[in-house]
Amino acid sequence: MSLMRTMILATAALGLVPAGALAQAKLKVGLMLPYTGTYAALGNAIENGFRLYVAEQGGKLGGREIEFIKVDDESDPSKATDNVNKLVKRDNVDVIVGSVHSGVAMAMAKVAKDSGTLLIVPNAGADTVTGAMCAPNIFRSSFSNWQPGYAMGEVLAKKGVKTAVTITWKYAAGDEMVRGFKEAFEKGGGKVTKELNLPFPNVEFQALLTEIAAAKPDAVFSFFAGGGAVKFVKDYAAAGLKKSIPLYGTGFLTDGTLEAQGEAAEGVQTTLHYADGLNTPRDNAFRLAYAKSYKLQPDVYAVQGYDAAQILGSGLAAVKGDVAKKAEFIAAARKARIDSPRGAFSLSAAHNPVQDIYLRQVSAKENKVIGVASKALTDPARGCKM
Numbered sequence: 001m002s003l004m005r006t007m008i009l010a011t012a013a014l015g016l017v018p019a020g021a022l023a024q025a026k027l028k029v030g031l032m033l034p035y036t037g038t039y040a041a042l043g044n045a046i047e048n049g050f051r052l053y054v055a056e057q058g059g060k061l062g063g064r065e066i067e068f069i070k071v072d073d074e075s076d077p078s079k080a081t082d083n084v085n086k087l088v089k090r091d092n093v094d095v096i097v098g099s100v101h102s103g104v105a106m107a108m109a110k111v112a113k114d115s116g117t118l119l120i121v122p123n124a125g126a127d128t129v130t131g132a133m134c135a136p137n138i139f140r141s142s143f144s145n146w147q148p149g150y151a152m153g154e155v156l157a158k159k160g161v162k163t164a165v166t167i168t169w170k171y172a173a174g175d176e177m178v179r180g181f182k183e184a185f186e187k188g189g190g191k192v193t194k195e196l197n198l199p200f201p202n203v204e205f206q207a208l209l210t211e212i213a214a215a216k217p218d219a220v221f222s223f224f225a226g227g228g229a230v231k232f233v234k235d236y237a238a239a240g241l242k243k244s245i246p247l248y249g250t251g252f253l254t255d256g257t258l259e260a261q262g263e264a265a266e267g268v269q270t271t272l273h274y275a276d277g278l279n280t281p282r283d284n285a286f287r288l289a290y291a292k293s294y295k296l297q298p299d300v301y302a303v304q305g306y307d308a309a310q311i312l313g314s315g316l317a318a319v320k321g322d323v324a325k326k327a328e329f330i331a332a333a334r335k336a337r338i339d340s341p342r343g344a345f346s347l348s349a350a351h352n353p354v355q356d357i358y359l360r361q362v363s364a365k366e367n368k369v370i371g372v373a374s375k376a377l378t379d380p381a382r383g384c385k386m
Contacts, residue, residue, distance in 0.1 A: 027064040027316070027323065030087035032098030032108065035072040038201045038226040039100045041256055042301045043072075046122045048294050049305030050097065053313070056289070061309070062316025069093055075201075077103035084111045094323045095120065097308055100301075102126035102145065102172035109133045118315075118323065122308040123301060127176045130352035132383030136330045139351045141308040141338075143273055144379040145173050148250035149180030151271040151357035151373040152221060156248065157188020161218045164192050167208055167232075168223040169200040177223040177250050185221075193217055203231045209239045220245055225252035230260040237264035251275075251360060251367065256299040258365045265362045274300040274342045275358040275369035286341035298341075307340045311347075314338070350381035 031050070033043035047070075054066055069091050071083050080103070087093045088111060095118045099105050105124030112119035113135040121129055121138070125145035129138065156164060164185060168174030174197060182192045194215050196208045212220060220241070224232045229252065236247055242264070251272025254265050286306065290298040311333050318332030319325040338345050338353075345355040357374040360367040 025064070026067040027061065027095070027321070028067050028069060028091065028093040029312075030069045030071065030084075030091060030093035030096045030098075032071045032073050032083055032087060032096060032104075034075045034100050035070070037075050038228060039075050040226075042100045042123065042226060045256065045299055045301035046097075046100070046305035046308070048290070048296075049298065049302035049307075050122070050309045051305075052290055052293055052302075053306045053309035055293070057313065061313040062319065062321035064316065064321040071098075073099050073101070073104050075099075075101040075104060077101065077107055080104040080107035081111060084108045088115050088117050094118065095312060097122055097305075097312075099124055102176075105129055106133065106172065109135075109138055112138055116326070118312075118326070118329070120308045120311055122304045124173070125176065126172050127379070128172075128383070130348070130350040130379060130384065131381050134350045134381065134384035134386045136351075136386060137326065139311050139333060139347065140353065141311055142304040142353070143355070144352050144381075145176035146180035146183075146379055147355075147374075147377050148252075148271045148273070148357055149177035149221075149223070150184045151359075151377060152248055152250065153181040153184025153186075153190075154188060155269075155271060155359055155373050156219055156221070157185050157190050161185075161190055163217045164190060164219045164221050165194045165196060165212050165215050165217040166192055166221045167196040167205075167212070169202070169228070170197040171200045174200075174223050178221070181221050201228055203228050205232055205235045206239075209235060209241060212241060212245065213239070217245060220247050222247065222249040222253055224249075225255075226257070229253045229257045233257070233261045233268065234264045242267075251300060251358075254360075254362050254367055256301060258362065258367070262365075265365075268362045269370075270360050270362075270367065271357050271373045272300060272360060272367075273353070273355045273357055274303050275360040276366040277368045278341075278343070278358075280341075280343070282339060282343075283341040300342075303341050307338055307342075310338050310340070311336065348378055348381060350379065350384040350386065352379045352381065354378045 314336035315333035
């Protein structure tokens, strides 16, 4: 508990200040995001989206002004426990928001579970966060890694694709998206003939591209993001594979990366819970507000940050800003219907979004929606006991 909060409580108990003054103390939100390295642009977009929703509410959530405390997690799991403990024990934050890297998020989830601190995950899709490590105080505004992978497996199976090679970084996000893809693809009659990977954040793809060329699958399924995704898509096209073996992936392959990928990304199909060209009143208003505020076009990461603030706001509204009323906060946030730019979604019993996964195709530097790959897809939350 912060010194200021302790003083207010003590003076309120003595009758020296109105008890309601507590609601006016600033809510401390710890942003633990990548601000340097491969995922830096993603961390900035999440923060921008979060701040935009707060600004739209007049700078307050549940009647509380927000004080942001930022930590660069460097996408480094080895530093994650120390970083999150600084926010919890040194800075006494009320809520933690983070992160992008799945390995970092798993360390954050353990600390949140042990300490009881509210955690909202605005990107990292590690299945265990809302699976075996689920907890009442942990929420996710993004996706589980299983969701977009599974949806693309369904798409390719329905297309009649018979064989596929998968390629990704060897860490939690890559492994889990490939598992989701393989589960649906093979259930639908396809066969994954080879699973290729390389250490994160290595981007030396040439040897693996040679293996793909030799294997001659009907399709390639991939997960990369940020700077790595830019290089992979360009290298794939430069190797001549794009013309003979269609490239598919989860949407992170082409989200926030199209400007840098250029012509190499044209025609690539991906699955994700957001897309350009949704053309709904809610999304159009969001995109306009984001562009005005930041002079940038929003991507999925901005949406997830925006919706993390919405989840926080829904819980705070129910307790009139008193985050100490955790049971009431959790119940309200769990039941909330989030009016997201991606389309309204609810939260599962494990606190993961139940959401439509779109099929998108790159056209003229946009991830254009061409259909719904999976309607209201619910993560199986394997291992969650809550």
